[in-house]
Amino acid sequence: MATKDHYLVVGGGGFLGKRIAELLLESATPPPLVTILDLRRTFSDPRLTAFIEGDITDPVAVSAACKGKTVVIHTAAVIEGFPVPVYWKVNYEGTQNIINACRHHAVRALVYTSSASVTYNGQDLRNGTEADPYCDVHMDTYNETKAAAEQLVLESNGVGGLATVSLRPAGIFGPGDNNASKGLYDAAKKGNWKFMIGDNSTLFDWTYVDNVAHAHILAAKKLLSRASSSSPQQQHSPESEETAAGQAFYITNDTPTFFWDVPKYLYNELGYRNTLRTRIPRGVGMILGAVVDALVAIVAPFKKLTPTFTRFRVKVITNNRYLDIAKAKTVLGYVPTVPLEEGLRRTALHWKAVDKASTAA
């Protein structure tokens, strides 16, 4: 190939985006060109071609960033704590801006970071596949906007020479994540490591961040190899070779575990002993959750409460929630590179260091 591929990682300043950029830079010698677009510069790396500060809700900034790129990997989103219109503005319209810019600048591939929750709303889910439909009613606005944006991305596949793919990771965690392991760390610091809900008999998927990043890179390469090989003779190649373009893929560590075993592991690594000794039966949890829900509804006109113990969360924790990733394995050639336990070990090290720093301060 005469020219190097140039990747744009949108949201590359964030937890996942940063790992994608780093793994891309380590993926080959010489590495491809990598540019990041994010609201704020969160880190600097001399290997990056550029770190563009810009807002994906601004079509002009997005267009400028996409110019001259081979692949765009779109990981940016607002996750929690914003008013409803912001979710639509960033997660949905922002994605539309990126699609438009890709088409305008003849970008060959777009990889979109979706979420496994676009098909999940608290039901008991075992070995779910991509054939499952989107939720009629989504868990929250975040998931609703992620599902809508994913549909935009997948519908844009093939239009104007752009190949698109959507990845749906489940339960991303890793050193410094803002959600899964941070939530557990915060809970532990608050002393909430003593009780659990249910009897720990249901399976749950977690995914180490490097595996999710790895899947993004695989998906991008898959789209590129297809785009470059689509000479007229090969266009009628047999359908048996499944294509990634226009498809959504669940991405997990392929190691569902009983829900409370992961918190138990992290708490133990953080030095907490005898954790999760108080078991709240599922039925009691559901009743307590309902009481909390009612309380939230009653005080809603006066004060907005965001409790962690809700009926919905009790339901999620005490239901199975894991996915079958056969499609990602066969089509993308995806295999988790970091086993669950190793991912947890690295995550625990991070939080131990955080803990040490905070007690020293």
Next chain:
Amino acid sequence: MSASALLASAAHPTELYALFRYLLTPAPSASSLSKQAAHRKSAVAPTANRARCYHFLNLTSRSFSRVIAALDDELRHPVCIFYLVLRALDTVEDDMTIDIARKTLLLKDFHNKIYQRGWTFKESGEKEKDRQLLQEFDVVIEEFLGLDEKYQKVIADITKRMGAGMTQYLAAPTPENPHFIEIQTTASYNVYTHYVAGLVGIGLTDLFAASRLEVPQLASPANIELANEMGQFLQKVNILKDFLEDLQEGRVFWPKDVWAKYVPEGRSVDALAELEHQDAALACLNELVVDALKLVPSCLNYMALLHNPTVFQFCAIPQMMAIATLDHFYNSPSVFRTTGTKIRRGLAVKLMLASKDMHSVKRKYEAYALSINRKNADAVGKNDKDKSFMKVAVACADIVKWIHMHDDAKRTPQAAVSGLKFDWVVMIGLVVIATALAMGMLPTVL
């Protein structure tokens, strides 16, 4: 069955029920079994040889003879003879009074001996409990030669492979290494369990397929690997359970590359049996439990392939006993303190009665996977030497995941553990009724 079995199950009414049901079905006598076996060839009268074989079967393992008795006529006799031949081979292997050169020759040649009418072996050590079988082995040979040729072929083939395999593990104890057998690596542990137990699974599978009670494809290469792992699982559970007993007899089956990580510098495996090293011993045990648990999905896969109800039950009963045993001694110091650890007789009988179909087998496996996982979670942070927590958790999760994938219908997750809780419900009920009766709460009719 003894009164002690009933007493041990006194707090488990469902086991008591199982024990009584078991007691009410008569145990097969040697003569009734041999008659059943001869039934198909009605021209041939049950011979004394045949009766003697079932007598030996009863002596070697009473519960196993019951399981064999339940097999279809077509398979009963081939399996009985297969079992006796392997038992004889095993007795030779175990016998520490025979010198290595002679033992090696005999083990390698055993597959020829079963074709030699009149051959017997009278030099077994006094301690060998099955030495009588070898002293009268001509009886087994007669019956072997009376089997259909397709069965003879399978039995001879497995005997040849197993005998040759066993010779690789014989050692003469020295002052530096006082063990008759010592397994160096995990790889070697896997090969050893393949020879002594995996091959049994393979041979049985070949017999099932040859009998046409199961489809011939049961013996396909992929399924043969499952059969191998089925046998390995049983053997590994026994090896873990019998650590102390084997050690006392100079045999160490636990792989050295694992236990060496847990014994103090310069010490040998016997350190694990000392109270002061209990934490290390348990950590070592649990690491090997993970290795065994990983075989369970293959065992379930194999059982799901079986169609014939008697063959299914024949395979499922030992598997159920093994998973229950594993649950019993997982993370348990008793492995290093007492010999002859066994699950309660009542529980064993209950499991036998539950081994009739895949559905109840799946329910039991799910309950045991959850039970082991719960013990695992409870043990976190209590033993710094134990690094197996996540590995046990994942292995248990894999078992439940397998069951989900092969479930007939979706159930509420809570139903899974009800089997283990049921005993308490029944017990409380019984106590309430008993109290009511004792207090004279029922109206006097007379």
